[in-house]
Amino acid sequence: MSAPSAPKNTPKVTEREARQVAEAAREQDWHKPSFAKELFLGRFRLDLIHPHPLPAADDVRRGEAFLARLRDFCETRIDSALIERDARIPDEVINGLRELGALGMKIDPKYGGLGLTQVYYNKALALVGSVSPAIGALLSAHQSIGVPQPLKLFGSQEQKETFLPRLASTDISAFLLTEPDVGSDPARLATSAVPDGPYYILDGVKLWTTNGVVADLLVVMARVPRSAGHKGGITAFVVEADSPGITVENRNAFMGLRGLENGVTRFHRVRVPAANRIGPEGAGLKIALTTLNTGRLSLPAMCVGAGKWCLKIAREWSAVREQWGRPVARHEAVGAKISFIAATTFALEAVVDLSSQMADENRNDIRIEAALAKLYGSEMGCLMADELVQIRGGRGFETAESLAARGERAVPAEQLLRDLRINRIFEGSTEIMHLLIAREAVDAHLKVAGDIIDPDKPLSAKAKAGANAVGFYARWLPKLVTGPGQLPRTYAEFNPPGHPDLSTHLRYVERSARKLARSTFYAMSRWQGRMETKQGFLGRIVDIGAELFAMSAACVRAELLRSSDDHGREAYRLADVFCRQSRVRVEELFTRLWSNTDDLDRRMVEGVLSGAYTWLEEGIIDPSGEGPWIADTAPGPSVRDNVHRPVR
Secondary structure, three states, X not given: OOOOOOOOOOOOOOHHHHHHHHHHHOOOOOOOOOHHHHHHOOOOXXXXXXXXXXOOHHHHHHHHHHHHHXXXXXXXXXOHHHHHHHOOOOHHHHHHHHHHOHHHOOOOHHHOOOOOOHHHHHHHHHHHHHHOHHHHHHHHHHHHHOOHHHHHHHOOHHHHHHHHHHHHHOOOEEEEOOEOOEOOOHHHOOOEEEEEOOEEEEXXXXXXXXXXXXXXXXXXXXXXXXXXOEOOEEXXXXXXXOOOOEEEEEEOOXXXXXXXXXXXXXXXXXXXXXHHEEOOOOOHHHHHHHHHHHHOOHHHHHHHHHHHHHHHHHHHHHHHOXXXXXXXXXXXXXXXXXXXXXXXXHHHHHHHHHHHHHHHHOOOOOHHHHHHHHHHHHHHHHHHHHHHHHHHOHHHHOOHHHHHHOOOXXXXXXXXXXXXXXXXXXXXXXXXXXXXXXXXXXXXXHHHHHHHHOOOOOHHHHHHHHHHHHHHHHHHHHHHOOOHHHOOOOOHHHOOOOOOOOHHHHHHHHHHHHHHHHHHHHHHHHHHHHHHHOHHHHHHHHHHHHHHHHHHHHHHHHHHHHHOOOOHHHHHHHHHHHHXXXXXXHHHHHHHHHOOOHHHHHXXXXXXXXXXXXXXXXOOOOOOOOOOOOOOOOOOOOOOOOOOOOOO
């Protein structure tokens, strides 16, 4: 049986063309230092993150004042069980958030916003997300990737003055990129924006439009055809959600985040003023990726909140639940899970706070740090929630509503597990994040030696690249042989009397960074142009880097808390345990770089796709319904009711 074909209107592109589109959207240069970039190159630049950067006193004052108001609102105005039961955030809650100023947390006060720093914006998301992840997603989608952030970075002054006051006080925004047959491969984007005098005419269908069901303003990515006077390419537009020709055809339902206002939006000959175009034609993907550089920090921030809640419930439950004569927390099998949750929550908060403060200071390029935070936070958040369900046992699998009905505390552990699962897919799946980070991690190598392995480059270019590579590697490789991580007294300030010794972990990070860089270089030498197909290897390289970054952040945060006399001894203990747990994972990942089943897995997949193992599928009944794997996205008028529901 042949595989179903893709929707006919989706552009056909080759693998190379798709890579070229993604590469063109990358920020090509590094104008500022990057701790994570240096880490992947084998250079442990502790000076870039230590001493831990701190927010300004005025930023702290304004941020803490808003957090106090938000906490009171969450405790008195939000019924998380109601949102879960009705699968909808009540209008009065959204209106209350408007009155509180929550829609404008990141918008400059001159446009009516609160002007919070990234640090306090993330703390606010962690707080509100702990009571209702659906509300956290609404606020995050509105400000982290919705209209405000692209306008802040790329919008004209007129656009800012027109839209930002609305977005700070009343209007909800949504980001529309994904299509039914287009996910992380934007080269195949099918939605079109055809120039028509002072307008563009939009046609197409967008899928998984978070906030799209209730949005007032949309940022839409559409393809402008190349023509006389028009460069063309994927372009970003601000679109009024109630424009004629826009139909929200479906409000999607998911295994978690049941209050999420996520839909399918169709555009049929929608007229958008050219004045609403953000940036030049063809800059849409660059705008989207740059927006995500800091926007990705919102998801791990909410994972921090989830970790804190997991720790609280695990502590309280495990102290009262007894088995075999003592609380279950005293049994090693359960205690190990509690230790993991506590240590990982500390490290994840360290990663998010450090990355956020660096974003606020704007003196470092944090594109890799933010991506690592998203990757690490989404993976570890799911693991912590899963461990909490296991600690709770049968009660972890039981819904909060059922627990309450039979007289027990309504602990929504299973809901948290469902709600967090999307974070491994949202805003770049784990697999895509591995590739994105790996591309940035090897950027220095490709800049000096990329032409050598590029089949389209002439011999003259290859020769020039070869000469450049010899010079670069002659200087770089010797520095990977030895370093300060081999000196027993390095980083001595992280070994204060009466505290666990964190200096030993920082020396391990330094040594491991050099080992990581050597492994990457060896792999590039071995596989050359085939390196990009070694996704299993690249994923492990990135995962090692994520662990090393988390260990560094945890140690730096512990020292900050010690020096400020704020639970310093406990922070050192948490950082020490986390680093010891992380080192076990790093060693396993290093082993799996070269000892794995990647080649066997590839051959197995070929057999599965060819039908060699269909006999293994016998003996079941497939409960899936009828219908195509991918919905038709052909342009044209909608034949469905409009379920757009702006909140007033």
